[in-house]
Amino acid sequence: METDDPRTPRAWQSTEQRRPADGQAARDDLGELFGRVARGDQRAFEQVYDRLSGPVYGxxxxxxxxxxxxxxxxxxxxxxxxxxxxxxxxxxGSAFSWAMTLAHRRAVDRVRSAQAGKNREVRVTLSQREYDEVAERVHARLEQQQVRHCLGDLTELQRESITLAYYGGYTYREVSALLNVNLATVKTRMRDGLIRLRDCLGADR
Known part of the structure; x- marks a missing residue:
């Protein structure tokens, strides 16, 4: 007659849902029960399950x-x-100690596996962060190179005016005084230079 495999969901029913076959099974030594389980005795496994499921889970x-x-x-x-x-x-050693050793090993393996997963996530996060930082530095450097390239296409007055105003922090009037150029001329040259600079950077991108 076909019997149920203890690995199927039926084997995980609660103790209250199963009835012991007889009083002898309850008196069997746990080691003897393992011997019967090794020979495929499902009833013996049910007794093992009843005795060990609580301690194993705990x-x-x-x-x-x-x-x-x-x-x-x-x-x-x-x-x-x-x-x-x-x-x-x-x-x-005792059958109980052997079973608890297997449970301890499985539990430790699960903890180590979970920790390894967390460690991988941390490494990936750190790597992504480092990549983003490097990418930002490269992008900034490329932009600086593009700006220097585009500044090179401006006239000397345009280049000096923009450099003093936007990189030196000087006002139009201060730039005019530093370059000894009429204020209106400085404003006009700077406006024209910024337009050319914008067009140059836009074309490079």
């Missing part, structure tokens, strides 16, 4: 902290106990 929760992830890890541990029941060796 241990995992203390390590993982997150309840939802702890439930996932606890189920993974119980599936692993079903699959690896034949690996249990009584001479190496």
């Amino acid at each position: 241990l995992v929760l203390r390590i993982v902290r997150d309840p939802a992830q702890s439930e996932e890890v606890a189920q993974e541990v119980l599936v692993e106990l079903w699959r690896k029941a034949s690996h249990y060796r009584p001479e190496r």
Whole structure:
């Protein structure tokens, strides 16, 4: 007769939804139960599940902290106990300790995996930030080169007037005095120079 695989959802029913087959199963030693599970005994696995699901979840929760992830890890541990029941060796310790060791290992692996994911996100964020900073510096440098190139196409008076006004912070009147040029001429030359500069930068972009 076909039996249910303990790895299916039916195997994760609560204790209240299952009835022990008989009183003998409750008296079986956990190590003996693992021996029966190794031979494919589903009822034995149900007894293992009833005994270990609570302790396994409690241990995992203390390590993982997150309840939802702890439930996932606890189920993974119980599936692993079903699959690896034949690996249990009584001479190496109690069956309970062996099961808790598997649970601890799974929980630690989950924490390490989550931390590794966070570390990758941090590295990606830092790399993106560094890339943005470099890109900004390159862009600024290119703009400076474009401005110098376009300033080179202006007349000497236009170039000097714009440099003093926009890079030196001088007023029109101060530029006029520094260059010893009529104020109206300075304003006109600067206006014409700015138009040429704008057109040059616009063409370069």
